[in-house]
Amino acid sequence: MTILNLSFFQNSFLRLLLTITLFLAASLLPFAGLVFLLFLPLVLYVLCFLADPGKTLIAFLASLCVVTILLWALNASASAPALAAAGFAGMLMFWTVQKRFSVEGVVLLPSLLLVGAIALYFIYGGMQLSITPWQLVEKRIQEAVELNIRLYSQFPLNAEEIQEITNSKPQMISLFTMIFPALCVIAAVFTIWINLLAAGRLLKGRGILPAPLSALSEWSAPAWLVWIFIAAGGMSAVPMAPVRFSGVNLFLVASFIYFLQGLAIVSFFFQHRNISPFFRFLAYFLIAIQQMLMIAIAAVGLFNLWVDFRKYLRKDRTTD
Structure with missing residues (x-):
């Protein structure tokens, strides 16, 4: 186009x-x-x-x-x-x-x-x-x-x-x-x-x-989402069907939002390291087909609340 x-x-x-x-x-x-x-x-x-x-x-x-x-x-x-x-x-x-x-x-x-x-x-x-x-x-x-x-x-x-x-x-x-x-x-x-x-x-x-x-690569999920994530995880373990139903669905949605944040961090890394489009495509393709990579990316998005990976990537770039 x-x-x-x-x-x-x-x-x-x-x-x-x-x-x-x-x-x-x-x-x-x-x-x-x-x-x-x-x-x-x-x-x-x-x-x-x-x-x-x-x-x-x-x-x-x-x-x-x-x-x-x-x-x-x-x-x-x-x-x-x-x-x-x-x-x-x-x-x-x-x-x-x-x-x-x-x-x-x-x-x-x-x-x-x-x-x-x-x-x-x-x-x-x-x-x-x-x-x-x-x-x-x-x-x-x-x-x-x-x-x-x-x-x-x-x-x-x-x-x-x-x-x-x-x-x-x-x-x-x-x-x-x-x-x-x-x-x-x-x-x-x-x-x-x-x-x-x-x-x-x-x-x-x-x-x-x-x-x-x-600057989508700079996007971060709201900090309060972690409380929904934790509460939903607890609700998922409750034996009452309505509570468990709500907990499982909220947990999946919250996990997906953290997955998107993880993808934003990956994109930030690619941009700051000037990774070629071919290797970017290859990485995204592997993320799409590998369940464990998806979970790892979501974990990166979640732990970014405490670690702030992009700050360290900026420091590395400045050092280089």
């Missing part, structure tokens, strides 16, 4: 056509569509900077109407709310940045919009099926677990391993149902965070650097 001429984005028709194409890709492509959907906030966010925000909003609404009609004709209109939520999240990202919200505000408000959209989906879907929203959550998780078991059964595994996976189905359904609220919050926050990082690189190439996001 950085190599496109600015006049392309100033043409309302072409911008509208681009948005419609992205919506169609997000709606209709079987596999790549999910990627387009996840990065729709980025598209709307960047377009608001490169073109007039008001015209971008009109183009977005027009695109949404056209795509909704097409999806309705294909009996797939259930996808339209997801497109609307992702698009409006991108517009909200731009608005919060323009209003000079803090990093927390820029991430939190669009994330709440996405979480709200997920909640409305299960509320409305439950009403359609005459079941409670939580029963619909269990139903969708059961379908997802069963689908994954069928996929695993096609792998070259021995019969005992496949049987073990099949026997663990009730436990997996119970586990993912219990942590579903935390998974929704984590997915929403991570989506907005990744979109902001990716958009930052695109905008930086055009000399646009929004003030609230100029």
